[in-house]
Amino acid sequence: MFSEYLEKIENVGVYPAVALVIFFVLFIILLIWVFRMDKRYIQRMKNLPLDKNKNNGKSNGEDKKGY
Amino acid sequence: MDKNKPAYSSDAGKTAGGGAAVQVETFSYDNQIVRSFALATIIWGVIGMLVGLIAAVQLFWPQLNLGIQYVSFGRIRPLHTNAVIFAFVGNAIFMGVYYSLQRLCRTRMYSDLLGKINFWGWQLIILSAVITFALGYITSKEYAELEWPIDIAIAVVWVIFGINLLGTLLKRREPHMYVAIWFYIATWVTVAILHIVNSFEIPVSLFKSYSLYAGVQDALVEWWYGHNAVAFFLTTPYLGLMYYFLPKAANRPIYSYRLSIIHFWSLIFIYIWAGPHHLLYTALPDWAQSLGTVFSIMLIAPSWGGMINGLLTLRGAWDKVREEPVLKFMVVAVTAYGMATFEGPMLALKNVNAALHYTDWIIAHVHIGALGWNGFLTFGILYWLIPKLYRTELFSRKLANVHFWIGTLGIVFVALSLYWAAVTQSLMWKQFTPLGVLQYPNFLETVLKIIPMYVIRAIGASAYFAGVIIMIVNLVKTMKKGHFQKDEMAEAPLVMHNGGEKGHRWLESRPVQFTIAAAVAILIGGIVEFIPTFLVKSNIPTIASVKPLTALEQQGRDIYQREGCNNCHSQMIRPFRSETQRYGKYSKAGEYVYDHPFLWGSKRTGPDLHREGGKYPDQWHYYHMQNPSSMSPGSIMPSYAWLYTQKIDIGQTASKISALRKIGVPYVAGYENVANEELARQALAIQKRLIANGIAVEADREIIAIIAYLQRLGTDIKVTQAMK
Numbered sequence A: 001m002f003s004e005y006l007e008k009i010e011n012v013g014v015y016p017a018v019a020l021v022i023f024f025v026l027f028i029i030l031l032i033w034v035f036r037m038d039k040r041y042i043q044r045m046k047n048l049p050l051d052k053n054k055n056n057g058k059s060n061g062e063d064k065k066g067y
Numbered sequence B: 001m002d003k004n005k006p007a008y009s010s011d012a013g014k015t016a017g018g019g020a021a022v023q024v025e026t027f028s029y030d031n032q033i034v035r036s037f038a039l040a041t042i043i044w045g046v047i048g049m050l051v052g053l054i055a056a057v058q059l060f061w062p063q064l065n066l067g068i069q070y071v072s073f074g075r076i077r078p079l080h081t082n083a084v085i086f087a088f089v090g091n092a093i094f095m096g097v098y099y100s101l102q103r104l105c106r107t108r109m110y111s112d113l114l115g116k117i118n119f120w121g122w123q124l125i126i127l128s129a130v131i132t133f134a135l136g137y138i139t140s141k142e143y144a145e146l147e148w149p150i151d152i153a154i155a156v157v158w159v160i161f162g163i164n165l166l167g168t169l170l171k172r173r174e175p176h177m178y179v180a181i182w183f184y185i186a187t188w189v190t191v192a193i194l195h196i197v198n199s200f201e202i203p204v205s206l207f208k209s210y211s212l213y214a215g216v217q218d219a220l221v222e223w224w225y226g227h228n229a230v231a232f233f234l235t236t237p238y239l240g241l242m243y244y245f246l247p248k249a250a251n252r253p254i255y256s257y258r259l260s261i262i263h264f265w266s267l268i269f270i271y272i273w274a275g276p277h278h279l280l281y282t283a284l285p286d287w288a289q290s291l292g293t294v295f296s297i298m299l300i301a302p303s304w305g306g307m308i309n310g311l312l313t314l315r316g317a318w319d320k321v322r323e324e325p326v327l328k329f330m331v332v333a334v335t336a337y338g339m340a341t342f343e344g345p346m347l348a349l350k351n352v353n354a355a356l357h358y359t360d361w362i363i364a365h366v367h368i369g370a371l372g373w374n375g376f377l378t379f380g381i382l383y384w385l386i387p388k389l390y391r392t393e394l395f396s397r398k399l400a401n402v403h404f405w406i407g408t409l410g411i412v413f414v415a416l417s418l419y420w421a422a423v424t425q426s427l428m429w430k431q432f433t434p435l436g437v438l439q440y441p442n443f444l445e446t447v448l449k450i451i452p453m454y455v456i457r458a459i460g461a462s463a464y465f466a467g468v469i470i471m472i473v474n475l476v477k478t479m480k481k482g483h484f485q486k487d488e489m490a491e492a493p494l495v496m497h498n499g500g501e502k503g504h505r506w507l508e509s510r511p512v513q514f515t516i517a518a519a520v521a522i523l524i525g526g527i528v529e530f531i532p533t534f535l536v537k538s539n540i541p542t543i544a545s546v547k548p549l550t551a552l553e554q555q556g557r558d559i560y561q562r563e564g565c566n567n568c569h570s571q572m573i574r575p576f577r578s579e580t581q582r583y584g585k586y587s588k589a590g591e592y593v594y595d596h597p598f599l600w601g602s603k604r605t606g607p608d609l610h611r612e613g614g615k616y617p618d619q620w621h622y623y624h625m626q627n628p629s630s631m632s633p634g635s636i637m638p639s640y641a642w643l644y645t646q647k648i649d650i651g652q653t654a655s656k657i658s659a660l661r662k663i664g665v666p667y668v669a670g671y672e673n674v675a676n677e678e679l680a681r682q683a684l685a686i687q688k689r690l691i692a693n694g695i696a697v698e699a700d701r702e703i704i705a706i707i708a709y710l711q712r713l714g715t716d717i718k719v720t721q722a723m724k
Helices: A003-007 A014-035 A039-046 B032-058 B073-105 B112-135 B148-170 B179-198 B215-250 B257-271 B275-279 B286-298 B300-312 B318-323 B325-347 B350-356 B360-389 B397-430 B443-481 B503-507 B511-539 B551-562 B577-583 B618-626 B650-662 B671-692 B702-712 B716-723
Strands: B024-030 B201-205 B208-211 B487-493
Touching: A014 B257, A014 B503, A039 B257, B024 B032, B024 B073, B032 B073, B032 B112, B032 B360, B032 B443, B073 B112, B073 B148, B073 B179, B073 B215, B073 B360, B112 B148, B148 B179, B148 B201, B148 B511, B179 B215, B179 B257, B179 B511, B201 B650, B208 B650, B215 B257, B215 B275, B215 B300, B215 B325, B215 B360, B215 B511, B257 B300, B257 B511, B275 B286, B286 B300, B286 B325, B286 B511, B300 B325, B318 B325, B325 B350, B325 B360, B325 B397, B350 B397, B360 B397, B360 B443, B397 B443, B397 B577, B503 B511, B551 B650, B551 B671, B551 B702, B618 B671, B618 B702, B650 B671, B671 B702
Parallel strands: none
Antiparallel strands: B024 B487, B201 B208
């Protein structure tokens, strides 16, 4: 079965460590992204389920109260 | 599909917000499919919970099965878990997704027809589960117990749902995808992968198959699946529903959209790694166990991020929670989610796990999740949604409040009684006398001690169930009061894709790329977890004396599976003094190499059976299976009277042997041709021994096969010792 293919990989124990590093790097990038996001855009996305911006595909001026 | 065509309204081109002219399209939302899934949620919810209640009562009153094999505990326990997970929660997921997706995308679903196939296909799958479980057609892998033809049907229906989901996303009128939709996408991708990988099995007949994987490898795949079924069937879709319905019910936006992005990506990335925490102290390699523990602890952060996001949405609006039953249900649901996701990682600590694994604590833990998080969120959504669909107010808020309190009390009684039972029994299992022998060597003594707790649990479950009945009355009255609106008219401006977006905002406007990103996130963890699975062969020291089962023993094992013995009996002795003294030598990975599937079990309602072979004479098993309390006074094991009249199905012996050989069990060439002769010889030998002890029995009865299997269990390793 496919087990034989992976059995041949050397130093396979390093994989979890590599994945952990990948995760932390992505996590930091994610944090940076998130905190640099446009506030108006966030307001619009937050209010999407509430139909407050029903007639406008882009952000409107009604929901700028901010939470 | 006609309804999907954009019908330009007469006032197309009207100005929005006083700005430039925007072309507005009118269309309708499909409420019919939402109502269908809502009704299915309620009906299957009642059935699933009722079966659970019956199973709970059988635990202190085993005669409740009335001697009927189709409703004995081992068969209805998987029926209960599957009905609650896939029928009740599954239909609720579809209900919520089909409702919220249309609104969040401002479009009708991609295809009404695919929706209908999704609905009826899913109901047929559930119905076939009810029938096949009762008949004992079962794979014995927890939460994946359905046999192979039904597995294929699940895959087909799931793909149809996926096409409908993605199709809707592609024709949406809203440029970006709200956070709820990300959770729906991750759910779809991951469940598809989990289901397919875990379901590899070799068919013997239409309703019998053997898992492609064996022993430790099978256990790893199964709990990678089982743990993530909890994650991606009971958690992520419900988080999506929380992100949509909680703001709707509270009429205020989610607390932090930024937190939701972080919550989403970290949750789906980390969850997939934690599966091995179901196998601590088992024969699984140690480093794989540690991996499961570390990632389980890490999981607290994103899980609580989600809970905090939900609860803080209500800040400044707690006065509403006091008055609005919908919000009450949702607050308890989110709180239960927080409790369960703290409890889970704590149970994944090895020292805690050593004490509480195999006890009722695990049952309490899943019920905090199922009754609190899934149940209460579903009820909250139903109380909000049904009046909306019927364009009326809820019939009675008072009744909803009664439901809320009786349900909450029900959860408290179920959880506390089981916690109490778990701690009591665990301490008794591990108690030694000053002389260094087990204080309670008789397992049954530890069971009898907690029977009162089982009674209280059943009372709690009844209260919870009564609440559901009250809800049904309330919702039916609401439906009668209002008028169902099949197609809900809506209008939205034509979609405008913004160019030049970066980062997550870019991703949020591209469903296909988002799906791929989510798949990559879960695959990283999945692949890393699978490397130990693939490598497991090299990690298992082979034991020369471990041999495949004989034909009769294999038949016995199939009966053991059919009767669901593994629901109450483990076959995995952990390396603790309290366990080796009680059961015998601890279990080695090499002992399971021919176990397709593994039958380690996850709960000890009865004692472990891994070293059962040779412990008692044949006649003990004969009398015990016929009337357990004759051998063990007070036993809560049901009688298996039908094993004494039903004949062993020898018609399948040859195909079973051939199938097992194909997946790696080293039966000698041609064994399948002589298997039935050998089976008859072994059966006769057992019959002879029984007759010598005054028991008149035919050699072709199922009881003979199951005695053969039980007497073989764990004995291979004794052969090695004898040889030494």
